[in-house]
Each structure stands twice: as C-alpha cells, then as structure tokens.
Amino acid sequence: MNSIYLFGIASQRNTWLSxxxxxxxxxxxxxxxxxxxxxDVQPFAEVLQAVRPDLAASDPGHLRDTSTYGGGDAVTNEAAWHTxxxxxxxxxxRELVKSGEVNAAFSLNNGVIKAFHRMLLTSTKV
Structure with a gap:
C-alpha cells in the first residue's frame, strides 16, 4: 500500500499552528x-513548499505536477496598525485576530482529518 501524505501534512500544519x-x-x-x-512565523505555504514531496510517475504517459504552492493568505498591511x-x-x-485565524485553521484541519479518517474506515470495512 502506498503512503498517504495527508496525515503527515496535517500533522505538520498542526505543529505550525501551535x-x-x-x-x-x-x-x-x-x-x-x-x-x-x-x-509572526513564516506562512505555512512557504514551509510546505520547502518540504514538498515529489509525486512518482511510474509510466512515461503520466503527467508531472508542474504547479507550485503559492498564494496562501494575503499579507496584511502592517502600516495600518499603530506603533x-x-x-x-x-x-x-491584531494579535486577537491572528489568534482567531489560528483557531479557525486548527478546526478546519481537524475536520478534514476526521472526514478522511472516516472515509478510510468506510473503504476498508469488509
């Protein structure tokens, strides 16, 4: 059985969120x-780009992934906040807004993991 990278990526994202x-x-x-x-910490898209696994092509007819991870959340204008x-x-x-973003991202990440886990359990039932 091939490795499933979703759980590893989700674990890295939870570590990054913490x-x-x-x-x-x-x-x-x-x-x-x-x-x-x-x-603030480096955006997760940049962290993921640094450790991005290459997809294996076992046949010459397989398409290569030429996309790049990009974008992510828009960078806020730091000049809009006072010193x-x-x-x-x-x-x-601003820090409370960031904390709310972390909370929402953590909830979304865990929801995706739970849904994927349920799907795996459903597909393996005999």
Missing part, C-alpha cells in the same frame, strides 16, 4: 514592553 499560537501569546505577553517588535511612542509594535486587536 508555533504560531505561541508566537501570538508571546506578542500579547510583551504588549507593554518598550521597544518590543511584534513577531506606540515606546517603540512597541504589538497591537492586542
């Missing part, structure tokens, strides 16, 4: 630290 959530909570914790700059006089660039509102 790292992003840690970064967000660190930003919130340093909201009153003078000179602190808000941080305080102390040089701190943390915006609690």
């Amino acid at each position: 790292v992003r959530q840690e970064t967000i909570t660190s930003n919130i914790a340093h909201a009153n630290t003078p000179g602190y700059r808000a941080r 305080t006089e102390s040089g701190n660039s943390v915006s609690i509102e």
Whole structure:
C-alpha cells in the first residue's frame, strides 16, 4: 500500500499552528514592553513548499505536477496598525485576530482529518 501524505501534512500544519499560537501569546505577553517588535512565523505555504514531496510517475504517459504552492493568505498591511511612542509594535486587536485565524485553521484541519479518517474506515470495512 502506498503512503498517504495527508496525515503527515496535517500533522505538520498542526505543529505550525501551535508555533504560531505561541508566537501570538508571546506578542500579547510583551504588549507593554518598550521597544518590543511584534513577531509572526513564516506562512505555512512557504514551509510546505520547502518540504514538498515529489509525486512518482511510474509510466512515461503520466503527467508531472508542474504547479507550485503559492498564494496562501494575503499579507496584511502592517502600516495600518499603530506603533506606540515606546517603540512597541504589538497591537492586542491584531494579535486577537491572528489568534482567531489560528483557531479557525486548527478546526478546519481537524475536520478534514476526521472526514478522511472516516472515509478510510468506510473503504476498508469488509
């Protein structure tokens, strides 16, 4: 049986989401630290591009995957958020929006895994 990469990718995405959530909570914790700059992690599409598995073509007639992972979420305009006089660039509102995005992405990721798992169980019932 061939390997199924969906579970590995989903696991990597959950790990990435937990790292992003840690970064967000660190930003919130340093909201009153003078000179602190808000941080964020590299988008998951870029992380996935770095570890993207190549699909095997066992026949010359098979098509090669020439697409690239791209896009992902649009980058927000950082200039739209304020920087305080102390040089701190943390915006609690922005960090809470990011936290909501992480929560939604985690729920979606787990929903896809559960649906795929049910499909595998259904297909293997004898």
